Amino acid sequence: MASIPSTASGIASAVSSGSVSARTVVDAHLEQIAARDGDIHAFNLVTADEARAQADAIDADIAAGRPVGPLAGVPIALKDNLCTHGIDTTCSSKILEGWKPPYDATVVSRLRAAGAISVGKTNLDEFAMGSSTENSAFGATKNPLDLSRVPGGSSGGSAAAVAAGFAPVSLGSDTGGSIRQPAALCGVVGVKPTYGMVSRYGLVAYASSLDQIGPFATTVSDAALITEVISGHDPMDSTSIPQSAPSLVGAVTQGVSGMRIGRVTDLPGGAEPEVMERLNAAFDALAAAGATIVDITLPSLSFALTAYYLIAPAEASSNLARFDGVRYGLRVNAADTNAMYGATRAAGFGDEVKRRIMLGTYALSAGYYDAYYGKALKVRRIIAEDFDAAYKNVDAIVIPTSPLVAFKAGEKVDDPMAMYLCDIYTIPTNLAGHPAMSVPFGTGAHHLPVGMQVLAPALGEAAMFRVGGALEAAGGAQ
């Protein structure tokens, strides 16, 4: 029997051609999970029975000569804030423990229609709030490359699952860097598409105007393939862009010859020196591949973090108000309704979630709205204008994904500000609604992976994947 390919596209073609059965692929990945996830804890739930049943159904289709989708037999891990019909969806929170959605998220339906097989639900910082996957009610996820370190967050489970070989691809959600930062820390590819490119229907909301679903993969090409499958207009999401999914896989190998790529000269500081060395190496590699490097400024970038920590908590305070113990999830009984709300939410939410709910409630309160939320919206507009000005001169921008390589577990968990600074380079694109991806580009301190981030204007995914593909091809040579 042929060996199992390591990439999603390789698996799909092997399964479709009948050289490997979907069941073999799934069993092999489930074995890996069984062997190593006890140490890593990438998954909140492994759906082995469902995965095997789906694999058998695909194998039956192939045996009968029925057509199968472009991801036939590809195992995929789903962040546990994506609704899955009849399967626990917890957001790594006690308040949703045991809740089984009566419907699938749009991305889940599209992946299944394409033949992908979910192997389980991955751990996250509770309600996607965090940068280390330590804020989970069900225990932290470890970095598969060094179990004493964090995988990043909040989609740390999905990043770790791909890095550990539990699935060739996975889905995460990115509100301020929650796909790209863990991708960088785990040495895999992570993509946050343009806001509105991928339907949010069925993604449990953290900050609705910033949340976007995207893939993790071991190769840029696989990331492009998954992005194609999950993109395209969805009438169930009013903010979904009314256009069909773009073709992206071809862009990955197109090269960067003739492209203008921006180097930000006023990048906020704080990155480790090794990270900055890798950034310079990335520009050298892109120049060598035929791109023109253009110096640009983004003066508002240093205000992004502050604006984000007003806008995201404000929306979160409203989005998470529905977890009130009335209709689903945890309920802690008390003397009257108001006391029941209080007791339920006190017991159900972790510290970081409570911190952001309080922050957001305050920012929206009468008398404070203009000074906080209103001003943050103005900063958001200015950041978008800065990017618009920059994209008049460049096709894409390259900056580091994370200022740091994977840090030690427990190192920042009691220092929220230090944790928030992990997202300093990823947040601006969420505020602008633009696409961005993280591509592994060599190693930094402690021989841990460094991710380079490729930024592009709205709907500029093709340009982004061209640059991402070129960085991958350069091999991250030291």
Place this chain on the structure above:
Amino acid sequence: MSDSTLSSVVATEDQLLPGGWEMIVGLEVHVELATRTKLFSGSPNRFGDEPNVNIDPVTLGLPGALPVLNKQAVELAMRIGLALNCRIQKCIFHRKNYFYPDMPKAYQISQYDLPLNADGFLALPSGTVVGVERAHLEEDTGKSTHVGGATGRIHGSDYSLIDFNRAGVPLVEIVSRPDIRTSEQAKEYVAELRAILEAIGASDAKMEEGSMRCDANVSVHKIGTPYGTRCEIKNVNSIRALGRAIDYEARRQIDVLDSGGTIRQETRHWDDAEGRTHTLRTKEDADDYRYFPEPDLVTLDPSAEWIESVRQSLPALPAARRAMLQELTGYDPQSEAVIVAVERGQHEYVKAIADAGGDPVKALIYVTQAFAEAGAQPAVPPADIAALTILERDNKLSATQAKTVLAEIVANGGGDAAAIAASKGFEAMDTSAVEAMVDEAIAADPDAWAKYCAGEEKAAGAIVGRVMKASKGKADGKIVSAIMQSRRGS
């Protein structure tokens, strides 16, 4: 509506309250739109179903569910805006955040500083013009039933049942300017608004079923002084209750002020059985709703073409319908027959009878009397009714006989009035024969005749009754009365 808004409307002498006080009233009317589905989901918008059947992930506010705006709801809201002379504008939705068990998301999607419809007015039949500040779209909540406890309210109840069928039903909130000066005007405003909503098909506007709900902002002041502090009156469930609640509340506020007290800004509950309002909550414990733009929805910007096509599709409004009937019949637009015909949407039917050669006045009266259940377009051919009006007008049938024939035509969905009259043996009596019968009746009951001659009009009934009995109902009552009057000498 803001307290500081000084309206140009001033009460006339007869509208002032004793002691030189004037009441200032603004109304907030919520109407459920008659859409097929809910404001943000595909569940049916239907009243009276079993609890919790018209639900879905969006209605229940399940994690991950997202709202999608209903186009029909926007169109109906635009119809309301156009009928109330509003400007239809580019607008957005906001979240109004507060916790309540029957509000699934713990926020209501509403409109805040940019409503769909703004700056209109409603001209009342009496001539008063009431400004309309805004008419915005929002979603309804579910419905709670609190079981146990004395008050039927959540405090003190043993448990509560929630029906989410109503959650997400589209509402338009119509906010008037504080231009209302009497409870009569307030009642007239709501009655006219209801007539308009029905006429344009936006809502069935039934206060009893809750598809139309009205809150009143009431304050009092003396002319020439700034407006007083207002109280918002809730739980007003009929037009009559609205009038009573406003009068009570104005009186209460005047009593407080006259005795040296001050009015607190608060929400008050109208108790219809007790006939009084009492404090529901004060401004201090009002929620901070933390309004902010709804990030799950996009800007609503109706095109000029869309607005124009909605405008073109609007039917004649009640005021125009009443004017048409006035022109046709000479009746006052505020007369009961005109109001009833317009409310039922039967004005076109009255006109069709007149167009078919019928007597317009009799057409209006027949329609109001015999077509209460027939809807806007009765099945009876207008020409059949027209023929009957002519038989009565020309004294070929008495009013009583015509009524009998009309009932038969209505029951059969049409018919030849002359043939029905003949089959019943109805024929107009020769006046001399009626005169003879009147004389016989007078002779038979001289006491009644004496009383009648002494000016006791009620006594006429005995004489008329004898004539009708003798003629087996064929005598025309009006002719009998005329003969009696001429015999009496007046």
